[in-house]
Amino acid sequence: MQNYYEIETEIPANHxxxxxxxxxxxxxKVKIAIIYDQxxxxxxxxxxxxxxxxxxxxxxxxxSTEDVNHFITEQRETWEFDE
Numbered sequence: 001m002q003n004y005y006e007i008e009t010e011i012p013a014n015h016x017x018x019x020x021x022x023x024x025x026x027x028x029k030v031k032i033a034i035i036y037d038q039x040x041x042x043x044x045x046x047x048x049x050x051x052x053x054x055x056x057x058x059x060x061x062x063x064s065t066e067d068v069n070h071f072i073t074e075q076r077e078t079w080e081f082d083e
Contacts, residue, residue, distance in 0.1 A: 003025075007019065
């Protein structure tokens with residue numbers, strides 16, 4: 001059986017965390033997940049596909065908005081619709 005423990009903290013400038021956990025959490029192997037809000041880019045444009053896809057990090061073949069639009073156009077040509 002798995003249990004869940006949550007704590008909020010601040011990430012310091014050195015990006016190192018020290019956590020004191022409750023004693024009821026037994027010693028042994030655990031998983032740690034970091035959940036954070038992605039800061040908005042000051043140049044973020046919701047109409048720019050690269051911004052929407054995370055500045056092109058979603059797929060290395062997308063180097064520009066034109067690459068993304070070309071990919072979408074290619075994919076649309078393969079779509080089949082029931083009539």
